[in-house]
Amino acid sequence: MNSPNTALENAIQAMKIALDEPEKEQLARDLEEFERWVSPLLTVDTTGVEPALYNFQTVNVFRPDRPAQCDRDRMQSVAGSTEHYFYRVPPIIE
Numbered sequence: 001m002n003s004p005n006t007a008l009e010n011a012i013q014a015m016k017i018a019l020d021e022p023e024k025e026q027l028a029r030d031l032e033e034f035e036r037w038v039s040p041l042l043t044v045d046t047t048g049v050e051p052a053l054y055n056f057q058t059v060n061v062f063r064p065d066r067p068a069q070c071d072r073d074r075m076q077s078v079a080g081s082t083e084h085y086f087y088r089v090p091p092i093i094e
Helices: 004-015 021-042 072-077
Strands: none
Touching (some): 004 021
16 A cells, blocks of 8 residues: 555646645645545445436427528628628637
């Protein structure tokens, strides 16, 4: 079994971060605190409980997405600005 120091070094290497000694000590304390917080959760019996992909169940209430023909000139006539069949939009990043 890995020592706590080795496990911490492996975690730091996996995260691809550089930490000095005080930061490593703080990370070790934070991880110990997290482990104390999680350990009661690990004792809960989850036998027969299906894993959840999402925290709520939803059903798609929208129509199926099917391609449809449209009149390009009519669609672009309501656009703010077009150029060579493309829609022109104002820049959002300067």
